[in-house]
Amino acid sequence: MSSAPTVVTSTRDFPRFGGFKPAIVRLEIRRQLRNRRTVFFTVAFPVFFFLIFGLNNAYASDRIGRGNQSAFIMISMALYGAVLATSNGGATVSVERLSGWSRQLRITPLQPSAYIAIKMATSLVFGLVAILSVYIAAALTHKPSMPLGLWFATGATIWIGSLLFAAFGLFIGYLLPSENVMQLIGFALMLFSFGGGLFIPLSQFSHPLRVLATYTPLYGLNQLVHYPLVQGAFNWSWILNLVSWLIIFTVGATWRFRKDTARV
Amino acid sequence: MSTRSEPRAPAALELIGVRKHFGDVQAVRGIDLRIEPGEIVAFLGPNGAGKTTTIDMMLGLSVPSAGTIHVYGLDPLDAVRQGLVSAVMQSGGLLKDLTVAETVAYTAHLFVSARPVEEVIERAGISSIADRLVAKCSGGEQQRLRFAMALLPDPDLLLLDEPTQGMDVEGRRAFWRAIRHDAEAGRTIVFATHYLDEADAYADRVVLIRQGEIVADGSAAEVKALASGRSVRATLIDANEAALRALPGVEHVEVHANNIMLHCGDSDAVARYLLTETDAKDIEITARALEDAFVALTSAQRSTQDSALHSDEVLR
Numbered sequence A: 001m002s003s004a005p006t007v008v009t010s011t012r013d014f015p016r017f018g019g020f021k022p023a024i025v026r027l028e029i030r031r032q033l034r035n036r037r038t039v040f041f042t043v044a045f046p047v048f049f050f051l052i053f054g055l056n057n058a059y060a061s062d063r064i065g066r067g068n069q070s071a072f073i074m075i076s077m078a079l080y081g082a083v084l085a086t087s088n089g090g091a092t093v094s095v096e097r098l099s100g101w102s103r104q105l106r107i108t109p110l111q112p113s114a115y116i117a118i119k120m121a122t123s124l125v126f127g128l129v130a131i132l133s134v135y136i137a138a139a140l141t142h143k144p145s146m147p148l149g150l151w152f153a154t155g156a157t158i159w160i161g162s163l164l165f166a167a168f169g170l171f172i173g174y175l176l177p178s179e180n181v182m183q184l185i186g187f188a189l190m191l192f193s194f195g196g197g198l199f200i201p202l203s204q205f206s207h208p209l210r211v212l213a214t215y216t217p218l219y220g221l222n223q224l225v226h227y228p229l230v231q232g233a234f235n236w237s238w239i240l241n242l243v244s245w246l247i248i249f250t251v252g253a254t255w256r257f258r259k260d261t262a263r264v
Numbered sequence B: 001m002s003t004r005s006e007p008r009a010p011a012a013l014e015l016i017g018v019r020k021h022f023g024d025v026q027a028v029r030g031i032d033l034r035i036e037p038g039e040i041v042a043f044l045g046p047n048g049a050g051k052t053t054t055i056d057m058m059l060g061l062s063v064p065s066a067g068t069i070h071v072y073g074l075d076p077l078d079a080v081r082q083g084l085v086s087a088v089m090q091s092g093g094l095l096k097d098l099t100v101a102e103t104v105a106y107t108a109h110l111f112v113s114a115r116p117v118e119e120v121i122e123r124a125g126i127s128s129i130a131d132r133l134v135a136k137c138s139g140g141e142q143q144r145l146r147f148a149m150a151l152l153p154d155p156d157l158l159l160l161d162e163p164t165q166g167m168d169v170e171g172r173r174a175f176w177r178a179i180r181h182d183a184e185a186g187r188t189i190v191f192a193t194h195y196l197d198e199a200d201a202y203a204d205r206v207v208l209i210r211q212g213e214i215v216a217d218g219s220a221a222e223v224k225a226l227a228s229g230r231s232v233r234a235t236l237i238d239a240n241e242a243a244l245r246a247l248p249g250v251e252h253v254e255v256h257a258n259n260i261m262l263h264c265g266d267s268d269a270v271a272r273y274l275l276t277e278t279d280a281k282d283i284e285i286t287a288r289a290l291e292d293a294f295v296a297l298t299s300a301q302r303s304t305q306d307s308a309l310h311s312d313e314v315l316r
Helices: A020-034 A037-051 A067-098 A099-104 A110-142 A147-163 A161-176 A180-196 A209-214 A219-230 A236-261 B051-058 B076-081 B100-110 B115-122 B138-151 B169-183 B196-202 B222-224 B241-246 B269-278 B288-297
Strands: B012-022 B027-036 B039-043 B064-071 B085-088 B157-162 B188-193 B203-211 B211-217 B228-236 B250-256 B259-262 B281-287
Touching: A020 A037, A020 A110, A020 B100, A037 A067, A037 A110, A037 A180, A037 A219, A067 A099, A067 A161, A067 A180, A067 A219, A099 B228, A099 B259, A110 A209, A110 A236, A110 B169, A147 A161, A147 B064, A161 A180, A161 A236, A180 A209, A180 A219, A209 B100, A219 A236, A236 B138, B027 B211, B039 B051, B039 B196, B039 B288, B051 B064, B051 B157, B064 B076, B076 B085, B085 B100, B085 B138, B100 B138, B115 B138, B115 B169, B138 B157, B138 B169, B157 B228, B169 B188, B169 B196, B188 B196, B196 B222, B203 B222, B211 B222, B241 B250, B241 B259, B259 B269, B269 B281
Parallel strands: B039 B188, B039 B203, B085 B157, B157 B188
Antiparallel strands: B012 B027, B012 B064, B203 B211, B228 B259, B228 B281, B250 B259
């Protein structure tokens, strides 16, 4: 290192991928693992729900499509866990804005879009953990039954679909700079899960509620992730529901994100 | 000014006519400043003088309403992205649930090439707390952590915004020890402070800023010269103001009823005069602290007393 001050600047480069690196995702994962409550809610909760609802001998072995009810409930609970995990992952931006960390990152080469990519990737890792937890716990009970290929097909659909809720978490995280944003998200997801038919079949709702439920954010995704198992008639309104909410969350998150990173 | 025949190396920092307003509030009212590579400059001013606003613009966190800023000839954002400039911010900016070493490692990954994590931790003097969670670090330790993070890209220019705000004396000392040790490598350092003693002790050059304008710019010694002299108070009936004014080194005289107050360069001569030539009693001689010069130069309303400092003449 020379002791003279450097004036030649051309030797310095911009980082590749705007600063996105797997090593940063690893640190983010380690960080979130320290938050025991988050881990508990995203892993233990869905598994617990499966054990309660998915093993009931009254209906667990009833056939549905290419498998049984227990498999159906396993898929629902894995979806619930995955969206909890990805929403929480996105919502961590709230705490980061509050602490000034996002501002600190702005005086590094990290590009804002790469930061979002880091959040998305971290969310996906936790989403996968949530899905695997439910699927593995369920498999150990030997109750769920469906062709092996469907375990992977439904798991993968849940995983990809849960990205929708990473966008949701980011939106809420940028919207509400609060330490309590996680609680709010937990509550919202509980409502969405009822609306989407994850906990109680929509057929048991009264007609007006059932109609209302088809407009909630988890409805389309829930129908889609169960489709490989249930089969039957495909309804394009599921895709419409999913895409509409994806647009709403993404536009909302982008809007708040732009506002947050704008140089004024 | 540079000419075409004689190209100049780019300044570490160059501000030309920089202004910044937030709505009707003028935070920065036209700053021209050129800082050469290797300088250690204190940005000295009271709270609300526009120091942080200016530093934010130097870092590309905000854009000037008018004027231009170049960091080593580059737009501030590009300078940040290339790791040419880094900063130690006033507060915040840390994640409580990471350890000290993890925080540095996280930041290190963001740069194309960073100094080794252990090295900057060592240089910032926080090796002993590397495994501690940020939430459990004191304000001073957190500030040294921010310093370690700022060292990662081995920046040519380091900006420090009120780096010792809220630290105890020992914390401040340890922090400056680390900075000073580091500065020996020839880094350009610009720090904002409202502690005059810090500016005096650590800067080669002091830029005094008040209400968004530079009011004085010179070496620390020049600024110190502003504050030379003493105040003499006494009780004196029927003081001869003209005679007091005529004494050597007297800058300013105030007479209120039976009390007199003088600012002067040679307090001994004044005291000798008062004791031998007049009936003055209760003579009090006080050194005019640097603080007074600072207050005089940076207070919103300059009194006649302040103009006695001839700030503009002493400092350019």
